[in-house]
Amino acid sequence: MNQVVASAPGKLYIAGEYAVVEPGHPAILVAVDQFLTVKVSHSETVGTIHSSHYSNIPLQWRRENGKMIVDERENPFHYLLAAIDYTERYVKECKKELSIYHLGVESELDSSSGLKYGLGSSAAVTVATVRALLKYYDLDITDDLVFKLSVLAHLSVKSNGSFGDIAAATYTGWLAYSSFDREWVREKLNTHSITALIELDWPAFMVEQLSPPEELKLLIGWTGSPASTTSLVDQVRAKREAKEENYQFFLQESKSCVEKMIRAFRDKDLSAIQKEIRQNRLLLKNMSESTRVPIETSALQTLCDFAEQYNGAAKSSGAGGGDCGIALFDRKASLLDLVSKWEEHDITLLPLQVYTRS
Structure with missing residues (x-):
């Protein structure tokens, strides 16, 4: 299989910070033209995850009984691996066979000296990884699908944010956004498949693209x-x-x-x-x-x-x-x-x- 590439932009909040972490409280954000790019290519035996954004040393992984196996002691890639986990769970529900691959990350979202600008690199790497893997497994891609898979990944690593950065990286442009009832999502995750949960309307969730x-x-x-x-x-x-x-x-x-x-x-x-x-x-x-x-x-x-x-x-x-x-x-x-x-x-x-x- 040829290499697939997907990118996600950084974000900035315009208004509504802090309140937006509460369901139904809106914020306005923009996506900006600095990007994080994920590349995925097939491997026969051992897969790797590499990002100069985190470390110059690739993280190796293998697959056992359909699961990605990583030595957690060497793992700086929590958001990225969560994105892989939830996307692959969705891929399996779509009756696709999982494979082994190399995944590389390139980021423009930090300064040349490595300092963070605050442009939402954790969200961008999640969104770009989800998009790249959906493309790699030749599945239909919608913004709602990418957003909800990315959110589930962040919830799994106990993110305390509003997920507005994920919305901006997914839908792009000028955006009005309000977060959803996360307890409702967590409860449904215990009783629904990933596919079924994504198809539901999430309470209080709102996204609207704005024209300035x-x-x-x-x-x-x-x-x-x-x-x-x-x-x-x-x-x-x-x-x-x-x-x-x-x-x-x-x-x-x-x-x-x-x-x-x-x-x-x-x-x-x-x-x-x-x-x-x-x-x-x-x-x-x-x-x-x-x-x-x-x-x-x-x-x-x-x-x-x-x-x-x-x-x-x-x-x-x-x-x-x-x-x-x-x-x-x-x-x-x-x-x-x-x-x-x-x-x-x-x-x-x-x-x-x-x-x-x-």
């Missing part, structure tokens, strides 16, 4: 300080219990804000979008103060404050605590001075564009 106003320009700044989404989400969850009333108010206000922003996208109203970006920044700052979890770092505040001086609407992107900030402008605005000010404060403009799969 023509005059909207998105700038992405990187603070040079990687952050851990998993750790920050855990911190918010641990501290919300003491101030549950504040957290519920945050959820309610975030949902209202993002729903207004979604309507503004539909109406092609840039000023209304910018207004809700500013409101979402304020909500996140208030939630950060309530939980004492650092979301908008001093570098991110600098990024946002400078953008506001040039009539942009800016905020942290994703879990915050470092990584990237985003700013939305009118395309006619001259922003060379802003970029210079960012650079003077060690904020790097990332030359990324929104990616929509054709």
Whole structure:
């Protein structure tokens, strides 16, 4: 069999962070034109998994009684192997015979020095692996299938996120998304086949591709300080219990804000979008103060404050605590001075564009 190749883009959150981990609370994301690529080719005896993203040494595996066998002591590939596991379970339900293969990963989602930009590499490697294996086994591929298999893989490794990064890597473009009831999915997984579960409507799950106003320009700044989404989400969850009333108010206000922003996208109203970006920044700052979890770092505040001086609407992107900030402008605005000010404060403009799969 010839080599098959599949890619998945990185992502950035525009609005709705933290609230989106709760079912039915929307967020807006974009897929960006930096990619993670997976290549799969047939092998007769021993398979390998190789990624310079994780390690320069290939991880070897073999198949026994239809199962992939890996020495867990040598395994840095948790998300990737979970993606293989759930995709192969689906492949077997489709009555396809499993084979042995070499799988390679190439990533553009980190800096040249290996630092993470916060573009969602775990989601991208999962989505690209699922797509590549479905293609390798010559199965029909739909975005819903790829998304749900990728989600099941992440649930199996105890991911605490919203899976919005998986949605962006799967559906691409500008995206409105709300997460599903994960307890419902876990319960159904105990009583349904993978195929049957994928065919069900998942409660509270919503995805809608958005078309931005023509005059909207998105700038992405990187603070040079990687952050851990998993750790920050855990911190918010641990501290919300003491101030549950504040957290519920945050959820309610975030949902209202993002729903207004979604309507503004539909109406092609840039000023209304910018207004809700500013409101979402304020909500996140208030939630950060309530939980004492650092979301908008001093570098991110600098990024946002400078953008506001040039009539942009800016905020942290994703879990915050470092990584990237985003700013939305009118395309006619001259922003060379802003970029210079960012650079003077060690904020790097990332030359990324929104990616929509054709």
